[in-house]
Every structure is written in structure tokens, then in C-alpha cells.
Amino acid sequence: METRLSINGDTHMLDADPRTTLLDALRNHLGLTGSKKGCDHGQCGACTVLIDGRRINSCLTLACMHDGQEITTIEGLGEPGNLSPLQAAFVRHDGYQCGYCTPGQICSATAMLKEAEQGWPSYVSDDLDGAPALDGEEISERMSGNLCRCGAYSNIVDAITQVVGERA
Amino acid sequence: MTNSLTMDTPAERRRLDEMHQGLVGEPLDRPDGPLKVSGRATYAHEWNLEDTAYGVLVRATIAKGKAAIANRAEIEAMDGVLTVLTDNRFLRNPAQGTAGEAPVQSGLDVEYFGQPVALVVAETFEQARHAAQAVIFDGEAEADVPFDPEAVDPEEQEDETVDQGDLDAAMREAAHSIDAVYRTAGHAAAAMEPHCSIASWDGDELTLRGSYQMLKYNVAELADALGIDEDKVRILSPFVGGGFGSKLGISPEAVSAAIAAKALGRPVVVNMARQQVFDAILRRSETRQHVRLAADEDGRLTGIGHEALVSNAPGEEFAEPVTQSTHFLYAGESRKLGLSIARIHRTPAGSVRAPGEAVGMPVLECAMDELAEAAAIDPVELRKRNIPERHPEEDIPFSSRKYVEALDEGARRFGWDKRNRHPGGLVEGEWLIGHGMAGASRVNMLNAAEARVTLSADGHATVETDMTDIGTGTYAILSQVAGEMLGLPIDKVETKLGDSSFPKGPGSGGSWGASSSGSAVFLACEEIRKAICERLDCEESDLTLKDGTATAGNRSLPLADLLGGDDLVGEGKIEPGKTGEECAQATYGAYFCEVAVNRYTGETRVRRMTGVFGAGRILNRKTATSQCLGGITWGIGMALTEELVHDPRDGHIVNRDLAEYHVPVNLDVPQIDIVLLDERDDAASPIQAKGIGELGLCGAAGAVANAIYNATGIRVRNFPITLDKLIGELPGS
Ligand code: FES
Ligand code: FES
Numbered sequence: 052m053e054t055r056l057s058i059n060g061d062t063h064m065l066d067a068d069p070r071t072t073l074l075d076a077l078r079n080h081l082g083l084t085g086s087k088k089g090c091d092h093g094q095c096g097a098c099t100v101l102i103d104g105r106r107i108n109s110c111l112t113l114a115c116m117h118d119g120q121e122i123t124t125i126e127g128l129g130e131p132g133n134l135s136p137l138q139a140a141f142v143r144h145d146g147y148q149c150g151y152c153t154p155g156q157i158c159s160a161t162a163m164l165k166e167a168e169q170g171w172p173s174y175v176s177d178d179l180d181g182a183p184a185l186d187g188e189e190i191s192e193r194m195s196g197n198l199c200r201c202g203a204y205s206n207i208v209d210a211i212t213q214v215v216g217e218r219a
Numbered sequence: 220m221t222n223s224l225t226m227d228t229p230a231e232r233r234r235l236d237e238m239h240q241g242l243v244g245e246p247l248d249r250p251d252g253p254l255k256v257s258g259r260a261t262y263a264h265e266w267n268l269e270d271t272a273y274g275v276l277v278r279a280t281i282a283k284g285k286a287a288i289a290n291r292a293e294i295e296a297m298d299g300v301l302t303v304l305t306d307n308r309f310l311r312n313p314a315q316g317t318a319g320e321a322p323v324q325s326g327l328d329v330e331y332f333g334q335p336v337a338l339v340v341a342e343t344f345e346q347a348r349h350a351a352q353a354v355i356f357d358g359e360a361e362a363d364v365p366f367d368p369e370a371v372d373p374e375e376q377e378d379e380t381v382d383q384g385d386l387d388a389a390m391r392e393a394a395h396s397i398d399a400v401y402r403t404a405g406h407a408a409a410a411m412e413p414h415c416s417i418a419s420w421d422g423d424e425l426t427l428r429g430s431y432q433m434l435k436y437n438v439a440e441l442a443d444a445l446g447i448d449e450d451k452v453r454i455l456s457p458f459v460g461g462g463f464g465s466k467l468g469i470s471p472e473a474v475s476a477a478i479a480a481k482a483l484g485r486p487v488v489v490n491m492a493r494q495q496v497f498d499a500i501l502r503r504s505e506t507r508q509h510v511r512l513a514a515d516e517d518g519r520l521t522g523i524g525h526e527a528l529v530s531n532a533p534g535e536e537f538a539e540p541v542t543q544s545t546h547f548l549y550a551g552e553s554r555k556l557g558l559s560i561a562r563i564h565r566t567p568a569g570s571v572r573a574p575g576e577a578v579g580m581p582v583l584e585c586a587m588d589e590l591a592e593a594a595a596i597d598p599v600e601l602r603k604r605n606i607p608e609r610h611p612e613e614d615i616p617f618s619s620r621k622y623v624e625a626l627d628e629g630a631r632r633f634g635w636d637k638r639n640r641h642p643g644g645l646v647e648g649e650w651l652i653g654h655g656m657a658g659a660s661r662v663n664m665l666n667a668a669e670a671r672v673t674l675s676a677d678g679h680a681t682v683e684t685d686m687t688d689i690g691t692g693t694y695a696i697l698s699q700v701a702g703e704m705l706g707l708p709i710d711k712v713e714t715k716l717g718d719s720s721f722p723k724g725p726g727s728g729g730s731w732g733a734s735s736s737g738s739a740v741f742l743a744c745e746e747i748r749k750a751i752c753e754r755l756d757c758e759e760s761d762l763t764l765k766d767g768t769a770t771a772g773n774r775s776l777p778l779a780d781l782l783g784g785d786d787l788v789g790e791g792k793i794e795p796g797k798t799g800e801e802c803a804q805a806t807y808g809a810y811f812c813e814v815a816v817n818r819y820t821g822e823t824r825v826r827r828m829t830g831v832f833g834a835g836r837i838l839n840r841k842t843a844t845s846q847c848l849g850g851i852t853w854g855i856g857m858a859l860t861e862e863l864v865h866d867p868r869d870g871h872i873v874n875r876d877l878a879e880y881h882v883p884v885n886l887d888v889p890q891i892d893i894v895l896l897d898e899r900d901d902a903a904s905p906i907q908a909k910g911i912g913e914l915g916l917c918g919a920a921g922a923v924a925n926a927i928y929n930a931t932g933i934r935v936r937n938f939p940i941t942l943d944k945l946i947g948e949l950p951g952s
Contacts, residue, residue, distance in 0.1 A: 095411065142248050
């Protein structure tokens with residue numbers, strides 16, 4: 052089945068089985084292995100990518116459903132020598148260990164910052180209106196869809212906090 | 220030139236402290252970081268070899284018996300299917316850590332529900348998955364198979380037994396005593412990267428790109444399983460997406476991928492689904508632990524009992540060494556320690572991060588908390604009173620031990636003097652607040668390791684070893700050791716890992732990776748320093764290497780000039796020796812924890828946690844801190860949520876995915892405060908370093924449990940402490 056995928060600004064024509072998830076299309080067909088497969092069931096967040104700027108578990112959606120949408124993967128956020136602010140902050144704060152959850156964490160955090168800017172409340176927000184201040188607890192809650200078995204959470208929060216501070 | 224050292228005498232000359240580059244210990248960023256954060260690090264599945272076929276394993280759905288595929292022809296005729304493989308060489312379960320030989324290979328003979336018994340290979344992953352799901356077995360299931368570890372006659376592990384003095388008498392005569400049975404649930408390592416292998420053959424030579432922790436053993440295991448020579452097997456694991464023991468030994472996907480690739484004459488990738496990882500990768504055994512503590516009026520221990528029951532499948536030697544640190548952590552004349560193993564048909568058990576102490580230490584530390592309560596002594600003080608002069612069973616001295624320092628520093632930072640002293644008595648709205656602490660201890664081991672260091676003519680160095688970096692920071696620390704010894708800035712050193720064609724490292728396991736491979740690199744660099752001295756015609760003690768310049772006396776020369784176009788190669792080799800037997804080596808620490816327990820729902824939130832650790836010389840404060848953060852996070856999981864649940868009818872793991880097996884998420888973990896104590900352990904290694912990868916976990920759950928007791932007055936002796944175990948007894952409920 053033919054799908055036109057726009058990924059990190061490049062157009063790819065994918066001709067794949069309609070059962071192919073977006074994650075498997077990226078990894079097995081397009082050589083974009085930065086998005087990880089930790090569970091294949093929407094339980095871990097390792098496969099998080101951005102679709103039109105919003106975070107999504109790419110294992111839970113089929114590639115053929117995204118014809119024409121703007122997909123951003125970890126490879127599109129930055130590269131060695133030209134890292135995004137979040138990517139650089141993860142390095143500086145050791146916001147990872149094995150690194151397998153990391154692309155998902157960073158894609159997720161990238162979208163999360165925007166969600167907060169747009170005033171989306173979270174489970175721990177005191178107030179449903181107004182822009183929530185991203186303190187440690189807000190960041191932790193909003194990042195709780197991304198598991199890290201290495202247990203880098205404290206450092207992940209520190210990394211994101213640094214970027215929040217730089218933006219303020 | 221190989222510089223070999225057997226660790227027979229303590230390394231009293233602390234050579235790393237004499238160096239001038241100032242790299243070792245520094246909290247440098249990981250050199251592999253930019254690749255990881257940009258999605259460019261190549262984990263096992265990520266090599267995209269041309270013409271790769273996809274294999275999907277199929278699990279047995281009986282617990283014991285003979286499996287047979289009922290619809291093989293139908294499966295083979297499905298779209299894209301290339302082959303349906305069953306083979307007597309298929310592994311029943313992964314090899315145990317450091318086995319160096321194939322584990323049980325049982326083909327279609329099933330010994331636990333979920334055992335991988337067949338591999339379906341197809342052109343695409345979607346086709347292979349679909350076909351694998353369509354396989355029907357008409358296996359014969361045997362009846363009367365034991366699944367419950369507490370319902371069978373266990374085998375005693377004789378070599379784990381200690382019976383010293385008279386514990387029964389000590390208990391009778393004690394002013395204060397504790398006699399309690401604790402239970403801990405089975406755990407899954409649940410490394411975030413599932414087990415995956417890509418096998419490709421070139422004639423009779425196999426290359427396996429896999430996710431493995433211990434390549435020198437894995438090569439031997441894979442070769443043995445396939446019945447080929449070790450020198451025909453090469454394994455590549457430059458990046459490993461977490462291991463925690465689960466990737467110590469070669470596992471079913473590797474062998475099946477190799478067999479399929481050979482049969483099809485093309486590369487085959489087998490990536491285990493998350494559920495298959497739960498089913499077929501070695502779990503941590505559940506435990507039942509009987510603890511007895513006898514103490515005098517002042518809380519000084521006169522006796523310790525710690526007897527544990529664990530389980531494993533028939534034929535597996537591994538038994539979770541629950542009492543490993545109980546042997547030496549606390550004094551007490553009368554001692555009764557034991558370990559029994561129940562043979563049952565659940566998923567086989569093996570090493571999961573900190574085997575032994577991970578579950579043994581929290582229980583010992585809860586019992587100590589019970590004793591502190593009974594004797595009305597500060598739990599910190601109780602521990603300090605019971606630190607033995609010499610190993611209480613073997614009567615040998617201890618090497619460097621920072622237990623007291625960890626307890627004191629932790630208490631100070633945490634504000635232990637301001638803790639709640641009335642269990643159940645500190646209320647904040649709907650939350651009951653409690654404070655608890657626990658000690659940390661983990662045996663320290665060194666493992667044989669080799670490394671090669673090349674100082675190139677242009678003045679940069681390359682470290683090569685088949686050691687792995689499973690998130691532990693190996694890329695960083697080995698570069699730091701080499702840069703320190705050779706006087707090179709960090710960007711002039713590159714470390715290459717995870718290729719079995721490199722000199723044999725110790726593997727990542729048992730917390731020995733950093734100290735063992737770091738020592739091998741250190742020794743290799745000593746060899747290069749010697750060669751530099753020859754060129755400079757100076758004594759080694761007069762040589763200073765810093766920032767790429769060699770200085771001896773009043774002569775100073777850039778390394779590139781000194782090398783004059785030559786490369787210098789040094790090889791180092793470390794082996795454990797007498798210091799490992801003549802003194803008791805371990806790492807120590809302490810945890811302090813504040814929890815809030817909801818007085819209506821019983822939900823526990825960890826609000827604060829401090830961990831203080833002494834693990835010898837710290838090679839990189841940043842990555843070492845991360846190891847401790849990870850360990851404590853595991854401790855929180857073990858205390859509150861992690862539990863493998865087995866179906867009593869067939870033993871299968873009911874919660875076999877990450878939605879049902881609850882590892883801590885970000886909001887479950889507070890910003891943890893970690894302190895690394897300054898320490899040198901001369902007996903441990905020539906670089907005075909000890910292991911740190913597991914220490915953070917070895918008692919952590921005990922601190923959480925003790926804090927829950929302090930918050931609620933409820934002593935739960937059954938981990939994890941889920942809310943159902945609290946809710947009926949909450950104060951005022
Ligand atoms: S792989 Fe998609 S959520 Fe885990
Ligand atoms: S860094 Fe290993 S799982 Fe997060």
C-alpha cells in the first residue's frame with residue numbers, strides 16, 4: 052500500500068503492508084531507527100514521535116494513516132554537533148543511561164513543553180486555567196508516559212527543568 | 220606486550236592519584252551521549268542488513284510436555300512465510316551469567332508455559348508475526364506439575380549453609396528478639412530494549428548483532444549451542460538498551476536467528492516481543508525469608524538467622540543468593556543462614572540486578588528496624604553498634620568499609636534527627652507521613668579482564684575491549700582512565716566496545732565491569748608509559764604526562780614528536796587473586812526515605828530519598844550517580860509495585876507486559892539525593908575502585924518499607940507493599 056510520509060522535512064514514498072505500524076515503517080522500511088520499540092503496545096513511550104507537533108506512540112498507529120502529515124522523529128530534532136536544547140540538556144544532566152528510552156523521552160518532552168505553553172493542565176495542576184508553571188512535579192507527571200527502566204528520572208527532570216529555565 | 224596483574228596484594232601505591240590530567244572521577248558527559256540523544260546509536264535491531272528476513276518466536280502454551288505443531292503446512296503456505304523452524308538446539312531459556320556453555324536445549328520438550336519452541340520466518344515482520352500467531356500446537360500437557368514454590372520439598376544449598384553457635388539459645392536468652400517471615404515477589408529485569416539478534420553467515424562464520432552484556436561468555440555459549448567452534452562466532456553489541464542481568468547469557472532469539480539464517484542463507488532478525496521477554500527471559504525468584512535477630516539489652520546482636528526459600532526450574536544451578544550480605548554485615552556470635560531451592564515449572568530464574576542483596580538486604584534491614592523499635596534504639600545507632608570488627612563467620616579482616624560514614628552522612632543530610640518518632644502519628648491532611656532508613660551492602664568482585672590501548676603517532680589514544688556499556692558509563696570511564704594515565708585531554712581518547720574480536724573484557728555484570736575493565740585499561744597504559752620512558756630514557760617515577768606532553772626532569776616533548784611516527788600499543792590483563800579471599804570486600808551505603816501514605820486509600824508516595832554510598836574510587840561522579848539513581852528507583856519499584864504474578868494452574872506469568880508489571884514511572888520517583896563518599900579500596904583493584912552498578916538497590920526497598928511502618932504503624936512483611944495490604948489496617952479505618 053502506497054503512503055506519502057513527510058518525515059523531518061523529507062518526503063518518503065512507502066510501499067508497505069497495510070498492517071505496518073508507523074514505528075515499523077520508520078525502523079524497518081525507512082532506516083530511521085532512532086524511534087525505539089520497547090513494548091509495541093503503547094505502554095512505554097520509547098516509540099514517541101511528533102505528528103503535526105503532537106506526541107504520539109508510533110507503535111499504536113499504522114503508517115498508512117499518516118499520509119501527508121508532518122512527522123518529526125528524534126533524528127529530525129538534532130544531530131551530534133547540532134543538538135536541540137533538550138538533547139544537549141539530556142547529555143549534560145545524564146538524563147539517560149542505556150539510552151533506549153531516550154529518543155522517546157526527548158520527543159515527548161519537546162511536545163510537552165508546547166502543551167504547557169498552550170496552557171494544557173495536567174493531573175497535578177492546581178488550576179485548570181492559565182499557563183501551568185512547569186515545576187518538578189508537573190514535569191514528572193507529564194513525562195510519566197515514558198518509562199525509563201534505567202531509572203534516570205531525576206536527571207530527566209533536571210534536564211527538562213534547565214530548558215524550561217532557558218525559555219523563561 | 221601484556222602487562223598482567225593478579226590481585227594478590229593490595230595496591231597501596233595509588234597511581235591514579237599521582238597522575239596529572241585530572242580526568243578520573245570528574246563528572247564528564249558521556250562520549251556516547253550525542254549518539255544516544257539523537258537516535259543514532261545502533262542497538263541490536265538497528266543495522267539494516269540487506270535482505271534481512273524477519274523471525275518471530277512462538278511460545279508453548281503448556282507448562283510441561285511435548286509440543287507439536289498441528290498446522291505446519293498451513294503456516295508454511297501463508298503469505299511471505301519462508302520457514303517454520305523447530306530444532307533440538309533451541310534454548311529452553313537463556314544461559315546463566317558467566318556460564319560459558321549452552322544452557323538446556325530442549326527443542327519441543329516444554330518445561331514452562333511460554334517457552335519458545337518454534338520460529339516462523341517471513342519476508343516481512345508483519346507476515347512473520349501474523350503467521351506466528353496462527354500456529355496451533357497439539358502438545359501433550361503433563362498433569363501434576365508443581366508451580367508453587369511453597370508446596371514442594373525444596374533442595375537445600377549446602378554451600379550456602381552456616382550454622383554457628385546456638386541461635387535457638389540466643390533467641391531464648393535475648394533481651395530483645397525478632398522472629399519474622401518475610402516474602403518478596405518475583406521480578407522482571409524489563410530492560411527497555413527487548414532481546415534481539417540479527418544473525419548473518421559468511422560461509423561457516425557467524426556474525427551476531429545482539430544485545431548482550433558479556434561477550435566473551437556469550438561467544439562460547441552461542442558456539443556451544445550451535446555446535447561450532449568459538450573462533451567462528453563474532454558478536455557485536457556496541458549499544459545495549461539495558462541489561463540488569465537479563466542479557467548476561469545467550470538467549471533463545473540468538474540461537475534461533477542463527478539457525479534460521481544458516482538455513483535460509485540470508486540474515487535473519489529475531490526481536491522478542493515484550494510479552495516474550497517476560498515469558499522466556501530469566502526472572503528474579505520470589506523469596507520466602509525467615510529472619511531471626513537476638514540482641515542484648517543494648518541492642519547488640521547475639522544471634523542472626525536468615526533462611527530463605529527461592530525457586531528455579533529443574534536443571535538450573537542458579538539460586539538467588541538471598542543471604543549474601545547477611546554473612547558479614549552485622550555481628551552476632553550465633554548464626555544460622557541457609558538457602559533452599561524449590562524446583563518448579565515457572566519461567567526459569569536467574570540473575571536480575573543485584574541478585575541476592577536486592578531482596579535479601581531489604582528484609583534484613585526491615586528486621587533491623589523491627590529490632591530498633593523493640594529495643595527503643597535509634598535505627599542508625601542500632602546498626603552502628605552491630606558493625607563487626609572482622610568477618611563474623613570467616614574471621615578475616617574487611618577491606619575499606621564506609622558503612623558508618625554513610626549512615627552518619629545520610630542521617631545528617633536527610634535531617635534524621637527531625638524524623639517522626641510516633642508511628643502513625645504524623646498527619647498532613649489526608650496523608651500519613653513517615654520516615655525510614657536502611658543500610659546498603661553488596662559484595663564486591665573482580666573478574667578477569669583484558670584491554671588494549673593504542674597511542675597513535677598523532678597523539679590520540681584508542682581503547683579496545685569486548686566489554687559492554689549497558690548504560691553504566693563504560694565508554695566514559697575507560698576513556699577517563701586512559702586519558703589520565705597517558706596525560707591526554709578527553710577528546711583525544713576514544714573507547715571502542717562491544718566487539719568480541721577485541722580483547723576479552725569482564726562483561727557487565729556483578730558490578731565488576733568498571734573496576735575490572737578499568738584495571739585492564741590502567742595496566743595497558745602502564746605498558747605504554749614504560750615504552751615512553753624508554754624513549755625518554757627516564758625512570759617511570761620521573762615521567763609526567765599531561766595535555767599530550769611528556770615531561771621528565773627538565774625535558775618536555777609533545778607526544779607526537781616523541782612517537783616519531785610510531786604507534787605504541789599496550790595490553791593489560793587483570794585477574795582476581797588472594798586479596799579477594801584474604802579480606803572481605805564489599806560496598807556499603809545508607810538510605811533515608813520519607814513517604815506519605817494516603818490514610819483513606821493506602822496509596823504510598825515516596826516524597827524524599829537520600830542515598831549515600833561508598834564504592835571505592837569513583838571513576839566518573841556523573842555516571843556513578845546515575846547508577847545509584849537507577850538502583851534506588853528499582854528499590855522503589857520493589858517496595859511498592861513490582862510483582863510477577865503466576866497463574867496457579869499452569870505457572871504462566873499473568874502480567875507479562877509493561878502495562879501490568881509496574882515499573883516506577885517518573886512521578887513515582889522524587890528527585891533523589893545521592894552522595895558518593897571519597898574512598899580508595901586498595902584490596903579491590905589496582906585503581907582502588909569497587910562496583911557501584913547494583914549497590915543503589917541493595918536495601919533501598921527496606922527504607923521505603925520502614926518509612927511506611929513509621930507513617931502507618933503497619934508492618935507489611937510481604938513485598939511489594941501495595942495498597943490492599945495497608946487499607947484494612949490504616950489508623951482510623
Ligand atoms: S513501543 Fe510504543 S509505547 Fe512502547
Ligand atoms: S536510559 Fe535506559 S531505559 Fe531510560
